[in-house]
Amino acid sequence: xxxxxxxxxxxxxxxxxxxxxxxxxxxxxxxxxxxxxxxxxxxxxxxxxxxxxxxxxxxxxxxxxxxxxxxxxxxxxxxxxxxxxxxxxxxxxxxxxxxxxxxxxxxxxxxxxxxxxxxxxxxxxxxxxxxxxxxxxxxxxxxxxxxxxxxxxxxxxxxxxxxxxxxxxxxxxxxxxxxxxxxxxxxxxxxxxxxxxxxxxxxxxxxxxxxxxxxxxxxxxxxxxxxxxxxxxxxxxxxxxxxxxxxxxxxxxxxxxxxxxxxxxxxxxxxxxxxxxxxxxxxxxxxxxxxxxxxxxxxxxxxxxxxxxxxxxxxxxxxxxxxxxxxxx
Amino acid sequence: xxxxxxxxxxxxxxxxxxxxxxxxxxxxxxxxxxxxxxxxxxxxxxxxxxxxxxxxxxxxxxxxxxxxxxxxxxxxxxxxxxxxxxxxxxxxxxxxxxxxxxxxxxxxxxxxxxxxxxxxxxxxxxxxxxxxxxxxxxxxxxxxxxxxxxxxxxxxxxxxxxxxxxxxxxxxxxxxxxxxxxxxxxxxxxxxxxxxxxxxxxxxxxxxxxxxxxxxxxxxxxxxxxxxxxxxxxxxxxxxxxxxxxxxxxxxxxxxxxxxxxxxxxxxxxxxxxxxxxxxxxxxxxxxxxxxxxxxxxxxxxxxxxxxxxxxxxxxxxxxxxxxxxxxx
Ligand SMILES: [Ca+2]
Ligand SMILES: [Ca+2]
Ligand SMILES: [Zn+2]
Ligand SMILES: [Zn+2]
Numbered sequence: 001x002x003x004x005x006x007x008x009x010x011x012x013x014x015x016x017x018x019x020x021x022x023x024x025x026x027x028x029x030x031x032x033x034x035x036x037x038x039x040x041x042x043x044x045x046x047x048x049x050x051x052x053x054x055x056x057x058x059x060x061x062x063x064x065x066x067x068x069x070x071x072x073x074x075x076x077x078x079x080x081x082x083x084x085x086x087x088x089x090x091x092x093x094x095x096x097x098x099x100x101x102x103x104x105x106x107x108x109x110x111x112x113x114x115x116x117x118x119x120x121x122x123x124x125x126x127x128x129x130x131x132x133x134x135x136x137x138x139x140x141x142x143x144x145x146x147x148x149x150x151x152x153x154x155x156x157x158x159x160x161x162x163x164x165x166x167x168x169x170x171x172x173x174x175x176x177x178x179x180x181x182x183x184x185x186x187x188x189x190x191x192x193x194x195x196x197x198x199x200x201x202x203x204x205x206x207x208x209x210x211x212x213x214x215x216x217x218x219x220x221x222x223x224x225x226x227x228x229x230x231x232x233x234x235x236x237x238x239x240x241x242x243x244x245x246x247x248x249x250x251x252x253x254x255x256x257x258x259x260x261x262x263x264x265x266x267x268x269x270x271x272x273x274x275x276x277x278x279x280x281x282x283x284x285x286x287x288x289x290x291x292x293x294x295x296x297x298x299x300x301x302x303x304x305x306x307x308x309x310x311x312x313x314x315x316x317x318x319x320x321x322x323x324x325x326x327x328x329x
Numbered sequence: 330x331x332x333x334x335x336x337x338x339x340x341x342x343x344x345x346x347x348x349x350x351x352x353x354x355x356x357x358x359x360x361x362x363x364x365x366x367x368x369x370x371x372x373x374x375x376x377x378x379x380x381x382x383x384x385x386x387x388x389x390x391x392x393x394x395x396x397x398x399x400x401x402x403x404x405x406x407x408x409x410x411x412x413x414x415x416x417x418x419x420x421x422x423x424x425x426x427x428x429x430x431x432x433x434x435x436x437x438x439x440x441x442x443x444x445x446x447x448x449x450x451x452x453x454x455x456x457x458x459x460x461x462x463x464x465x466x467x468x469x470x471x472x473x474x475x476x477x478x479x480x481x482x483x484x485x486x487x488x489x490x491x492x493x494x495x496x497x498x499x500x501x502x503x504x505x506x507x508x509x510x511x512x513x514x515x516x517x518x519x520x521x522x523x524x525x526x527x528x529x530x531x532x533x534x535x536x537x538x539x540x541x542x543x544x545x546x547x548x549x550x551x552x553x554x555x556x557x558x559x560x561x562x563x564x565x566x567x568x569x570x571x572x573x574x575x576x577x578x579x580x581x582x583x584x585x586x587x588x589x590x591x592x593x594x595x596x597x598x599x600x601x602x603x604x605x606x607x608x609x610x611x612x613x614x615x616x617x618x619x620x621x622x623x624x625x626x627x628x629x630x631x632x633x634x635x636x637x638x639x640x641x642x643x644x645x646x647x648x649x650x651x652x653x654x655x656x657x658x
Contacts, residue, residue, distance in 0.1 A: 084626045094626055143496050166597020167472050170626035173594040178587050190622040258507050265502040266595045268495020293519040297413045297423055297499035
């Protein structure tokens with residue numbers, strides 16, 4: 001078959017990808033080439049029942065769309081979710097408070113029973129690593145780590161081209177690397193985790209604290225009606241010379257950098273890919289902290305910001321697409 | 330051949346093992362079965378020239394002993410050393426201040442030229458992990474970590490039965506996992522490393538500080554003439570009700586425990602083997618901190634104290650013995 005045929009096959013062979021985060025539930029139809037053909041977003045419901053129902057409904061709707069309007073052949077469903085996941089059984093073992101009622105959940109069976117498609121499941125951080133490996137900056141890199149700074153902090157580790165899952169599926173729980181013996185409380189119940197210092201929700205907590213003390217907004221800044229205070233205001237206040245905001249962000253960058261050094265001193269990858277909404281903001285602080293505080297043997301590490309728009313969704317899809325590829329070609 | 334012959338072969342086939350630590354330089358003749366047939370100890374000289382000369386002299390003497398008095402056939406030399414090591418080239422890339430003048434050192438060539446034997450080199454922590462895998466608690470365990478608390482803190486990581494060296498040979502530099510954004514200064518130039526909180530030299534530093542403030546010795550304790558203050562006095566003072574000594578040791582145990590949790594949340598092994606003089610002291614604090622502060626998915630980790638007398642020497646020997654086995658049988 002000629003290359004146009006192959007292009008056509010790569011366009012029409014596709015996966016459903018589900019990404020379940022602290023805030024939103026997203027479903028997408030993703031082509032073999034890593035193109036997001038269509039995307040659906042809803043707020044993540046706070047109870048198990050509502051969440052499962054919404055996942056099934058969004059997946060069914062997307063599958064119909066794919067077949068009827070998008071001319072895509074869907075081979076399976078890939079699920080990216082917060083929490084510790086046993087990918088062999090398709091079970092979420094345990095989640096932190098960021099996703100309520102989401103422990104000991106078999107997510108594979110209901111999706112597979114409803115859609116009659118094979119289902120793959122992994123942790124959102126691990127999915128992001130798979131996405132970098134297949135479509136992003138991790139292509140062709142044997143040993144790399146990805147760290148995602150969103151509402152929480154997640155991550156994934158690729159060694160010798162494969163995800164590291166660990167003996168009880170809590171490898172690469174990078175958000176819960178601790179960089180302080182005390183430090184702020186974390187969603188996991190401990191203290192001093194990098195998630196509690198540097199995640200979106202940690203920065204929001206600090207922004208609210210400053211705002212409550214009337215110490216956040218600088219001249220020229222205002223909050224629109226009912227606009228929630230967030231990390232964005234902290235960054236803007238810091239740019240406008242707010243010393244307290246600047247100190248909070250400096251500590252956050254140091255904490256993330258030190259946490260990443262701990263990863264370097266454990267598995268010593270050749271590349272760190274930062275993703276998530278705060279990735280760009282953290283890239284330079286992380287590089288600086290590595291030069292200041294890592295062993296000299298680790299200074300040569302490359303730190304980059306992901307160029308993927310949706311690592312978790314693309315990684316979820318890649319579990320389906322890679323399996324399909326191995327089977328079909 | 331019968332089993333007595335095999336026993337004889339295993340007794341007489343042997344390796345020279347060299348262990349170069351912050352304090353001492355040790356050389357041993359080690360049998361295939363992991364028996365230390367003879368051991369030689371000298372203080373580690375403080376300059377490169379003296380150190381290399383002493384290593385060559387001790388190895389030559391040991392080789393003569395092995396052949397003439399011990400009836401051992403020496404197949405090669407295994408070197409365990411502090412610092413980052415490139416095991417392929419047999420080069421020490423960089424050491425912290427614990428071993429002076431010990432960076433960019435080709436240790437393989439002089440030994441190999443002098444003894445006319447093949448030479449293997451690795452980091453002391455990695456050697457300890459190899460020893461646990463071949464002779465100790467790591468036998469048959471696919472994924473485990475060893476943490477050695479001596480003068481400094483070292484470690485090694487075995488994944489899928491193999492050492493993790495990392496992209497620039499600074500994987501498993503577990504002593505320089507940081508658990509504080511500030512914290513005490515470390516030999517590596519950074520701060521807050523577990524080595525700076527929980528190593529023998531860290532505890533000695535704190536014991537001296539207490540002693541200088543006349544806060545160390547309790548009733549019934551005394552220092553013999555010129556006896557240096559050390560971690561042992563801190564432990565004894567704590568047992569005798571010294572609250573300041575107890576607080577220092579509690580912080581040290583917490584720091585080590587949090588550092589080990591960071592390893593669990595990165596590679597999630599099924600076993601942690603503690604070794605070194607302080608291993609026994611730290612076993613319970615580390616277990617408690619894991620239950621208090623690790624993700625629940627990591628609570629099932631086993632933490633044990635090594636039953637090997639000389640992990641670094643045995644691991645150094647195992648590099649020779651494993652290679653010999655692969656070649657000879
Ligand atoms: Ca992960
Ligand atoms: Ca090591
Ligand atoms: Zn946490
Ligand atoms: Zn250090």
